[in-house]
Amino acid sequence: MDILHSSLKYIKTHLYYLLTKKNVIFLIILNVLCLSYCIYISSIFDGIYELDANRPFYLANFNNNYFFFIKIVYICFIIFINISYFGREYSKYSELFIKNKKTKIVFYITKYISIFLFIYLELFILFFIYFSIIALLPYGKFYISTIGSFIRLYLLGSFYLLLSSILLLIFKTYLASIISLVFYWFSFVYSSYNDVLTESTKILLLFFPFGEGVEISFIYGTLHILLYNLILILLNVLIITLRGET
């Protein structure tokens, strides 16, 4: 069997472990919550003529509120999924996958691919909710640049996913994974509520990036977070290899 065929089988099986009852319920609740919030911030109850008369104001307001909300929700979702997936209760399932050095590499690569696929799925749902609401609202206008915001949100999510999995691998406690959420929260609060970034906030954002505004732009650029993601992937691999245990 070729490596691609085998890897696809591994990914499919990983997804069986990822799509547990707990995770699926969490996913549903989260998206229902997100949809309800979108309806709430759409100001739909202000009346169709009012919305039509002040289109730019309502659109900007909706976009601001929506992206402010999903920046919190998406990262929290990722940390939760990470804890549930890399946590101790799931560690035992590697036993049927790893039978030599080659299958060990395939196991870990496919495990990361499957979790990246899963967080991509959630991003797609968030995008779908956004797009549906925008399409239905009288002031709705979809800008292609919004896709860029979702891509950057995915990069931000990937960063915190990789960071929390490293912390979980090192400290072997769920609490460690929460640390990355705490730092994200600090970055979020300091950069959202300060008009001028102080030196300490800049340092904080250097190590714990946060996407500003509707564009989800990073003060050190997209390349910075891409580079971080790459470093974190390598660190994950290094820790798994050095630890020598599955």
Next chain:
Amino acid sequence: MSIDIINLRKQFGNTAILKGISVSFSDHGKYLIKGENGIGKSTLFRAILNQISYLGEINTLGSISYAPEGFNFPPYMTVYKAIKTFSTLTEDIYEFDKKLDELLELFNFKSHKYSLLGSLSKGEKQKVNVIQAYLTPSKTLLLDEPLSGLDISAKEALLNLIKKDDRTVIIISHELTHFKKKDFNILELEDGHLTLISKVH
């Protein structure tokens, strides 16, 4: 040789579990490794499978199939799907359905073919575990406490299968009641060392 182990050492923290094990498992041989709970039997298997780091050398020839103890199966998979998924992860199986049906019949488990794993008892899950390992194409079969939780007829069925199997079979168990001395080379793991106790003639 199917598996050749030279001076295998493993320690967790300051506790040495395996203290220089050297052993060769020959092709088609049947081996039973006994030892107390927590003595390092499963650690030995995990080292062979490269699931943990170790010192020393382990050379394996050909692929290995494995039935771990108390495996965590996904609860929303059916028995059929689980066995098919895990036994064909790296290699497809010719006439899989036919072979599976024969084994399910043998283990008196056919009625559960499409049951969800989450609805099965511990013993029933163990049947799935053992069947997937048995079906996996390999040169060596590693079974960790395979009789645990199985009913008498399933235990007999499994032991008969092992007896007829052409592969190298290595079993670890702390209970020896059901194993016949004449069918297995018996080794004992004690204080980090593996000693041959009796040989098949």
